[in-house]
Amino acid sequence: MSFNRKDLLGLEHLDKTEIQTIIDSARPFKNMFTRSIKKAPALVGKTVVNLFYEPSTRTRTSFEVASKRLSADVVNIATATSSVVKGESLVDTAKTLEAMKADIIIIRHTLAGTPELLAKNLNASIINAGDGFHEHPTQGLLDLYTMYEKKKKIEGLKVLLVGDILHSRVAKSNIWALTKFGAKVRVAGPPTLIPGKISELGVEVFYNLDEAIKDVDVINILRIQMERQQENLFPSIHEYVELYQLTKERLAKAKPDVLIMHPGPMNRGIEITSEVADCSSAVINEQVTNGIAVRMAVLYLLAAARKGENYVHSN
16 A cells, blocks of 8 residues: 555645555445445544535535545534634644544645645644645545546546636646646636646646647536636626537537536536536536545545554645
8 A cells, every 4th residue: 555644635745656546445435335334444433523614515525424434433613603713723723623532634724735734733634625726635536536437547638627727726636636647638718717837737728618628538627716707807707608618519529438527516507508517428426426435545544544653744
């Protein structure tokens, strides 16, 4: 087993072997979903805390289900009703949870670098569930797992990420993972929503979706964050729909067996039409299922690494 880290903070600093270990470990957990009793005793006696400073349904619930299927005790912290609103610092909150014998803390925060801050100050394992515009590593892993499952390989695949690349932590984690496995990554979106130096990460930049979509194997549609419209980063929703919405007509330019992916939640009728979202090429619901298996693998591997205490302290 090639995974000996205390924390999962991002995919940028994981090597290919570590990522492959997580992917390989997720497969038997997914196979377990077909059993009548979908539980394993791997985390019996362990306490997992979901500490989310941003609203989340999919990711928080996925981690909760993953933890419970490994027989862990799960605590969900609603920051709106916690001591955070009384002025307690994030590190103090996390240390209080650790004093209550939390073994793994899953953190989502608006500020990039928050998980790393906790990892340096706590003995508990920290999992990044999304930090600002930085990374969302388990989403990147489940996307990679889904591509593996459907395409049987990653090397050489043409993968297109469409939408708000600038603010997307999902895009960053996808890029780090996919490029390490030899995929040919393209990004497409309005010029104001694509980072200026993103080509330095080994991706090809397109501003015309009709050009970007030609002959691709996978299209991963990113959610348009409506709050960005107030920042005037694209002229109007109508113009975005005209230029960047994934439609059946545009889909015809991709390969016949193209995969359609979306991290959710979808803005139907904006970044993707309902016709495409519900078509046979879409694997959006399968991504949700795979997310549980991948998060079970991450929890299991972090707990296993702690047994010997010979782990890497942070990314």
